[in-house]
Each structure stands twice: as structure tokens, then as C-alpha cells.
Amino acid sequence: MEVGKEESLISDIREYAKTFTENGVSSFQNKIEQNLNVWKEKKLNIAVVGDSGAGKSSLINAILGLTAEDEGAAPVGSMETTMTIEKYVNPLHPNLVFSDMPGIGTPNFPRDSYFAKIGQDLTEFDFFLIVCSGRFKENDLWFANIIHSQRKEFYFVRTHTDEDVLSNKHDFPQTHNQETLLALLKNRLFDELNRAQIATNQDHIFLVDNYDPTKYDFEKLLDTLVVNAPSIKKDTLILSLAITTNNLIDEKVKVLKDRVYIKALLACVGSLVPLPGVGVAVEASVLYQEYQFYREQLSIDDKSMQNISERLDVSKENLEKKLNMKSHMVSVSLQAFVKFLSVHVASEGIENVVKAALPIISSVLAAGVSYPLCVHSLKNLLAMCEKEARAAHYDVEIMFLKQHQ
Structure with missing residues (x-):
């Protein structure tokens, strides 16, 4: 010691x-x-942003260590538009809170009044995960610039990576190389963010399979959250992660x-x-x-x-x-x-x-x-x-x- x-x-x-x-x-x-039990008295709040169908719910459940059938899980498969900020926790670890944010740029939540309508100050969140299943949308990039201007930690998460790997294997059975493909996908996202003048680096981009946390960048995402958690909440995050x-x-x-x-x-x-x-x-x-x-x-x-x-x-x-x-x-x-x-x-x-x-x-x-x-x-x-x-x-x-x- x-x-x-x-x-x-x-x-x-x-x-x-x-x-x-x-x-x-x-x-x-x-x-x-x-x-x-001081760690139980603090809450770590993570906002999850992205379009319906991007894989937000499955990502939240995967990090919380839940299936869609478990108490507290985010509903999976629903294409309904989120009208309010929906909060999800693992009942065994209620100090780690994920907030599913309403879609940006919809008729109910236009950009110019988005933050007023969601009714929550962005300073209340410790991290932001911006989620997509392919390319990031214009509204995702707009949101990233806003939270960057407020000096908040944010990360880009691309889901459904397993589907890209399987498609590439099918299309290129002789020359398929998973590492090369993953590097290509990440480079494309990085270039996309650069074109949108979003200051970030590849360490803030994660390729994941929501249904297998052992694959791709899922573990790296968790490790990054732990490393960058606010010091007074670090133990809360460490002891609240169920995987x-x-x-x-x-x-x-x-x-x-x-x-x-x-x-x-x-x-x-x-x-x-x-x-x-x-x-x-x-x-x-x-x-x-x-x-x-x-x-x-x-x-x-x-x-x-x-x-x-x-x-x-x-x-x-x-x-x-x-x-x-x-x-x-x-x-x-x-x-x-x-x-x-x-x-x-x-x-x-x-x-x-x-x-x-x-x-x-x-x-x-x-x-x-x-x-x-x-x-x-x-x-x-x-x-x-x-x-x-x-x-x-x-x-x-x-x-x-x-x-x-």
C-alpha cells in the first residue's frame, strides 16, 4: 500500500x-x-443521442448488463419517437443512469428549440454517447458541436458492426480481412467528423456489436468511460457497471x-x-x-x-x-x-x-x-x-x- x-x-x-x-x-x-457506501449516494448520468433504429436501446441494455426482458431495460424493437427523456437503470445499480434523448430535428423537437423543449440542462450529464448505425446524421453532428462548445465529454458509437463484417465476408470471401474493414469504417467516420469541423480523435470513435460485448470496441468504450469519469464519481461508475x-x-x-x-x-x-x-x-x-x-x-x-x-x-x-x-x-x-x-x-x-x-x-x-x-x-x-x-x-x-x- x-x-x-x-x-x-x-x-x-x-x-x-x-x-x-x-x-x-x-x-x-x-x-x-x-x-x-458513499459511492451509492452519487449518480453518474450518461445521455444517449441518435435516431430511432440506431441501436440506442440495445446499447444501453448491453452496458447496464440487462436483456430486453429484464426490469429496468430499455424497450427494444420499438420505432416510436421518444417524446421525453427516458431514463434507464439496472435495478441492482441505480446510480448509473442512461437517458435516451428525444430525436433532434423532428417536428416535436426542432433544433432551434430542442434544449428548451427537453427541459434539462446539459451540465447535468457526465457523458454523451452519440449513436448511429451507419453514417452520422446532420443533426448528430450539430448536437456534437453544441456539447463540444460546452466542454462536455462525448463519444461516437457506431452499432451494427457485426452486420458490416458479415456483409463484407459474403461479398469478399477470398480477400476479407476484419481488421482492415474495421479500420476503414473508423477512418470514414473520422473523416466525416473532420468535414463537419468537429474536434475529436479516433479514440473517441467506437465500433460495437450490442449483442456481444466481447467484440470490436465495446470493452474499450467501457474502459474509456471509467478513465474519464469525474474523480468524485469514478467509484460509482466502477461499482455500478455490471459487466x-x-x-x-x-x-x-x-x-x-x-x-x-x-x-x-x-x-x-x-x-x-x-x-x-x-x-x-x-x-x-x-x-x-x-x-x-x-x-x-x-x-x-x-x-x-x-x-x-x-x-x-x-x-x-x-x-x-x-x-x-x-x-x-x-x-x-x-x-x-x-x-x-x-x-x-x-x-x-x-x-x-x-x-x-x-x-x-x-x-x-x-x-x-x-x-x-x-x-x-x-x-x-x-x-x-x-x-x-x-x-x-x-x-x-x-x-x-x-x-x-
Whole structure:
């Protein structure tokens, strides 16, 4: 851990210990939970602009990790004109909000009164995605110039890329080259934007297949949003994205690691459960809930694996077996979880931050001696989840590629 971050953490632990001493267990627990959940108090708003049929709804659902049948999903296949700003969220992650904007230049929303009629200030949005299925329309380019003048982040997303690839394969079976085709499509869009005098670069243009996030620039789009998210909302975006990329796994693990030392404090108080053969007691339910949070965040929880298995047309059980996954067995019940902890908590060297925090914690918490065990357990659980998430992401991507060959 970086020195500055370590000092900040020790300072936070002192404050929590002070709260415990002065105000008791309940205030101590509430303060920690409140600080851990600050990311839930912020919303990141992304506006999606484009004509009906451009693939906006499917793109929104893909980023939210939803199908058209899920609660909160954007309706797919409807050619109706949006008359108001329609907002969509994943019910499990309501802090990431997508706003489907009404079409520009229609009789109901002419250019000269567009912003007055939609009734929302553009400064309320963190990002803008301008979506097309072929060429960008004149109204798309007009909108891009407006938001560029307001110094807002915007990106161009071209959907239905899979259809272009398939057509090119059919038309040029002997000479088809996917990389060359994708470069050509992106260059055409870039030239189009240059002719419209829109200051941008190719890193702001993304070719996607809304139905397969492993293909083309879909993962790059997510990674770009994370990198450029406002600093005070970055954790909100990272923890609200329901699908994974290699870079997003890195970002999620960083955030989850920062939670370990504080969450471990909560596991030192409450209904303590002795760990057989270990000689200390912990609030096992706190560790168990955090472990479930790791699985959900890294998309290896039961629901995520069920969704993946359905897309691959295999059973969830066979998929987990093929991927050699173990984490689901640990989460079967709290009893199974406690048994796992008892077997896998062999003592290791205590790191600096734990050494520094232990005297502070032990001075106010009777069960403070269990703090190193809780830190160690959470780190091991997170490491197991991270390993499985990376392996699953890699292997599932290969399976998808084989399916589409």
C-alpha cells in the first residue's frame, strides 16, 4: 500500500475507534457503513443521442448488463419517437443512469428549440454517447458541436458492426480481412467528423456489436468511460457497471481492496462466531456479505453465471465445472463459509497497516485481536474471486468466439 494511502487509512481507523469509545457500537457501525457506501449516494448520468433504429436501446441494455426482458431495460424493437427523456437503470445499480434523448430535428423537437423543449440542462450529464448505425446524421453532428462548445465529454458509437463484417465476408470471401474493414469504417467516420469541423480523435470513435460485448470496441468504450469519469464519481461508475473487462476487473479490485481494512473493523464487533480450530471469534455474517459483494461485482455470482451459461447454451453447473470455479461452493451457506474460513486462515506475516492499526483497535474493541484474521480472510476471498473472474472472462470470451466462427 502507498505510504500516503496507508497514513490516511490509519487516521480513519483512529476516527472510527474514537466514535466507538464516545458513541458506542451502533454509531461505530453506522459510520463505517455510511463511509463504505458513499459511492451509492452519487449518480453518474450518461445521455444517449441518435435516431430511432440506431441501436440506442440495445446499447444501453448491453452496458447496464440487462436483456430486453429484464426490469429496468430499455424497450427494444420499438420505432416510436421518444417524446421525453427516458431514463434507464439496472435495478441492482441505480446510480448509473442512461437517458435516451428525444430525436433532434423532428417536428416535436426542432433544433432551434430542442434544449428548451427537453427541459434539462446539459451540465447535468457526465457523458454523451452519440449513436448511429451507419453514417452520422446532420443533426448528430450539430448536437456534437453544441456539447463540444460546452466542454462536455462525448463519444461516437457506431452499432451494427457485426452486420458490416458479415456483409463484407459474403461479398469478399477470398480477400476479407476484419481488421482492415474495421479500420476503414473508423477512418470514414473520422473523416466525416473532420468535414463537419468537429474536434475529436479516433479514440473517441467506437465500433460495437450490442449483442456481444466481447467484440470490436465495446470493452474499450467501457474502459474509456471509467478513465474519464469525474474523480468524485469514478467509484460509482466502477461499482455500478455490471459487466466485466480485463481493465474493469483491475479497477474493481482496486476499489474492493480499499474496503478490506475498514470492513474488517465491522467484523470485530457484533454477534461473534468462533472459528473452529482457529481460537478467535468474528462477525462471520459481515465477512460473508462482503464476499458475496465481491462475487457480484466481479460477475461470478450465481445470477451472472446463469446469464452467461444461457448465452453459451450450457448448464450453469457444467460451465462452473469447466471453468474450475470454487467460489460458488463457499457461498452456499453461512455455515459453509465459516468452515471455509476455518480451513483457509493459516497465519501469515502481518502487514504494516495492520500492525499500526492493531494497538488502536485492541484498545477499544475486546475482539480487536481478530482484526488481522479478518483482513487476511477478506484479502484471500478477494484474491480467489479475482482469479476466477479473470479466468472466466478469458475462457468465456474464447467460447463466444468459437460459437461465432
